[in-house]
Amino acid sequence: MKKIALISCDNKKKTGFNFVKDIDKESQLFKLSMNYGKSIADETFILTTRYGLIKEKDYTTLYNETSEFKSEMENKLWALEILEQLNNFTNIHEDEYVILANQNYYKNYVKFLNKVELPLKNMSVDDKISYLKKELNDNEEDKKSYGEKFHILFNSMKRYNFNNFDDIPFTNGIYVVLDKKEKYKNMDRIVRIGTHDDDNKLIIRIKNHYKKGFKDSSFFRKNIGKSILSYNDHYYLHIWNINFNDKDNQSKFNEIRDMEVEDALDEKISQYMKERFEFVCFEVNDLKDRYRLEEGLISTIYHDKDFLASDKWLGKYSPVSEVRDSHMWVAKGLDKKQLTLEECRKIVTLCIKSNEEAESYQ
Incomplete structure (x- = not known):
């Protein structure tokens, strides 16, 4: 059994972002999520609407999002592709998944995963950032002999x-x-x-x-x-x-x-x-x-x-x-x-x- 971290890619053109500071928050959240995922999980994957599931070691900024889901049907079809990829790369019946993503990035396939944690569920961006900073500091403390x-x-x-x-x-x-x-x-x-x-x-x-x-x-x-x-x-x-x-x-x-x-x-x-x-x-x-x-x-x-x-x-x-x-x-x-x-x-x-x-x- 392995622990798998799933992280949604930051969206450079996300609707509703009118200020640079908001974009910076999303960018900060993504970096913190990546660091946290790598600190707790055996493997980390990035969730993208366009490219599907990307292994952390293969990820570059070229994969940054350019669009969101246009409809619920598109989201469901995307979820089927993600589930198939997860089934290929991981053991969906035995592995434990920690999902650091918005609801749109897991809602239509999460029920097929046996063991799931959603530590950022229902949090604001600011609360997510605070939570991850605290957890990362705690992890650093745990590394001390x-x-x-x-x-x-x-x-x-x-x-x-x-x-x-x-x-x-x-x-x-x-x-x-x-x-x-x-x-x-x-x-x-x-x-x-x-x-x-x-x-x-x-x-x-x-x-x-x-x-x-x-x-x-x-x-x-x-x-x-x-x-x-x-x-x-x-x-x-x-x-x-x-x-x-x-x-x-x-x-x-x-x-x-x-x-x-x-x-x-x-x-x-x-x-x-x-x-x-x-x-x-x-x-x-x-x-x-x-x-x-x-x-x-x-x-x-x-x-x-x-x-x-x-x-x-x-x-x-x-x-x-x-x-x-x-x-x-x-x-x-x-x-x-x-x-x-x-x-x-x-x-x-x-x-x-x-x-x-x-x-x-x-």
């Missing part, structure tokens, strides 16, 4: 940075990090999505990313450090990789730590984060929901074909392949199940609600 839609959403929300994390008006949720010096379609690019394990620890979790000496409690901070060391081909990388939160590692490797190197690196990490990152947050109280929406967001963003890092992004030098490949400071959740439509809508609702609450606390 979820990655783009989420960038638009998160770039529009209230932002937080290291100076005002205490202003976040809730304590459970998901945070999204935007890098002001990285761009996705002229918007600040998402470079991290995260949450917290224990309840009521959202703000504490975010603050810990900025604490010096917390590299083993913050994947975010630790991996920025790894990239800085890797970029500089620094010998300390293999020591920085060690998790000193582990007591066995403390006893085995504590002697090889160089705290001067770590302090200097911590300073560079903090400077990098303060210069580049801003956070947006939305409230999610249930831990299971937080985990699912976090991993779904990461996977959905990661699989957006347009989601790329710039050549200057520090993460390109990460020794962690997942960071390099994901173009984010994340390594988990990349191939988890992407967000469903219902989950996407849920995130939008949560973001709107959380943003409204944030505004009310100002």
Whole structure:
């Protein structure tokens, strides 16, 4: 089954057109109808009184109308020819037809088509133009990837940075990090999505990313450090990789730590984060929901074909392949199940609600 669009050709000599603006409206309507037909249908055909049915790919302005139907009988005979052509080019019993035409261009054969839509029926020219413009804009919106839609959403929300994390008006949720010096379609690019394990620890979790000496409690901070060391081909990388939160590692490797190197690196990490990152947050109280929406967001963003890092992004030098490949400071959740439509809508609702609450606390 296919969807077929049928469009009436604009009439350059239509009776009753006394003003250029009226002719321009008909011309605009025809162009909009063509664009709309091609955007929704598998095939598009042009209806003309003189030449019958013309495939969109064969249509030129040479086929523009020069006359209307002289009588009802002429219209009925024309309709029989159109029906025969439709029967040759399409399946009139199975295909779905969207007719963007005046009544004269379908009234005597439409009853023989099994599935028909008449979206412009009984509309004025102005109303038809408005309807088609709206539909075409909606279609363009539908073409946007979820990655783009989420960038638009998160770039529009209230932002937080290291100076005002205490202003976040809730304590459970998901945070999204935007890098002001990285761009996705002229918007600040998402470079991290995260949450917290224990309840009521959202703000504490975010603050810990900025604490010096917390590299083993913050994947975010630790991996920025790894990239800085890797970029500089620094010998300390293999020591920085060690998790000193582990007591066995403390006893085995504590002697090889160089705290001067770590302090200097911590300073560079903090400077990098303060210069580049801003956070947006939305409230999610249930831990299971937080985990699912976090991993779904990461996977959905990661699989957006347009989601790329710039050549200057520090993460390109990460020794962690997942960071390099994901173009984010994340390594988990990349191939988890992407967000469903219902989950996407849920995130939008949560973001709107959380943003409204944030505004009310100002």
